[in-house]
Amino acid sequence: MMQGSSELPGTRLSITNGRLLFQDCRITLVKTTSEIIGQESGSTYDWANGDIETARTNIKTVGFTCIERMFNSQLLSKLRSEAFLKKKDAVPVCGTSQCQYQYQAHLTGLGKAGISFLTGNRILKILDILLGMPLALEKDASCYTYYQPGDFLGPHLDHAEQCIVTVILYLDVVHSDVTSDKTGLVLHVIGGSPSDVNNPRVVLPTKAGSLIIGLGAANWHERPTLQNGEFLTAITACYSRLLSA
Numbered sequence: 001m002m003q004g005s006s007e008l009p010g011t012r013l014s015i016t017n018g019r020l021l022f023q024d025c026r027i028t029l030v031k032t033t034s035e036i037i038g039q040e041s042g043s044t045y046d047w048a049n050g051d052i053e054t055a056r057t058n059i060k061t062v063g064f065t066c067i068e069r070m071f072n073s074q075l076l077s078k079l080r081s082e083a084f085l086k087k088k089d090a091v092p093v094c095g096t097s098q099c100q101y102q103y104q105a106h107l108t109g110l111g112k113a114g115i116s117f118l119t120g121n122r123i124l125k126i127l128d129i130l131l132g133m134p135l136a137l138e139k140d141a142s143c144y145t146y147y148q149p150g151d152f153l154g155p156h157l158d159h160a161e162q163c164i165v166t167v168i169l170y171l172d173v174v175h176s177d178v179t180s181d182k183t184g185l186v187l188h189v190i191g192g193s194p195s196d197v198n199n200p201r202v203v204l205p206t207k208a209g210s211l212i213i214g215l216g217a218a219n220w221h222e223r224p225t226l227q228n229g230e231f232l233t234a235i236t237a238c239y240s241r242l243l244s245a
Contacts (some may be wrong), residue, residue: 017212020222023212033127055130055213063201063219064086064166064189065210075117076209082113082169083233090146110139110235118142120238125168126160127239130164130213134242141238147184148231153223155190158216162165163238173208176229177194184226187212189219197222206232 058065090106110118118137127135141162158166175186188200192221200222204212214221216238226232 002058004244007068024032032137035196052129059130059213059215060187063216064187064202064204064212065130065223066204066208067213068209068226070121070211075173078113079117079169079235080233082111083171083235085131086111086144087233090144092166098174102152102195103156103184105151106148107143108146109143114142114144114235115139117165117169118235126211127165127167131227135165136239136240136242138240143236145234146232147223147226147234149226149228152184152225155220155222157218157220160217162240164215164217164241165239166212167235167237167238167239168212169235170206170208170210170212170232172231172233173206174229174231176227178227178229181226182227184224184230187221187223189214189221193220 041200055065055067086108087106089109090102094102094104094105111227115137141159158164168187173184176183185206187203187204187206189204190199190200
């Protein structure tokens with residue numbers, strides 16, 4: 001195992017004691033034009049060309065990328081409000097014989113705001129720029145997810161057809177007042193099998209407003225158990241390859 005710390009060229013990753021770590025989620029952004037993301041309400045930033053390549057390289061190298069400050073506060077507030085209202089309908093799910101992997105959280109279906117966001121030009125353009133493939137939202141496989149202390153998402157691959165691309169938007173993140181090395185407010189991208197769970201390739205931080213895009217059907221990933229005082233509300237979405245008519 002490699003000791004010490006060094007940067008991985010062409011990415012915002014560093015190698016620390018043999019583990020790839022995102023230094024942060026931040027992709028440098030400039031004021032918007034209509035050239036890439038468009039003028040749809042809620043899109044306040046545009047990418048510099050180098051940052052597009054960085055995000056692409058992250059996905060190619062480790063299967064996932066993390067982007068901050070892509071959406072304005074008005075849009076995030078609208079989605080948070082809907083998530084708050086929908087929480088009363090959330091149902092607990094947990095690892096049982098009906099589950100393909102261990103999982104404990106509360107889930108509820110998306111409302112109008114969530115579906116509009118996930119099917120809008122803003123997010124579809126981002127996915128097209130990074131992945132270069134036509135995609136369609138799988139509404140039945142997308143939801144609001146609520147984690148509380150004790151909840152977790154076990155090591156898994158997403159559905160090979162229904163969820164070829166995974167998108168997560170963190171809406172509300174509450175950290176514990178207690179400093180600890182253990183936290184559920186990270187997403188681990190694991191190696192080639194779930195047996196690598198104790199040695200993740202990448203640790204992605206969980207920050208409110210940040211966007212995760214990954215090839216979840218091809219890369220094992222998990223969320224460790226949330227600790228006391230930790231809470232997370234997120235949009236979790238699946239996209240399939242859009243077949244030509």
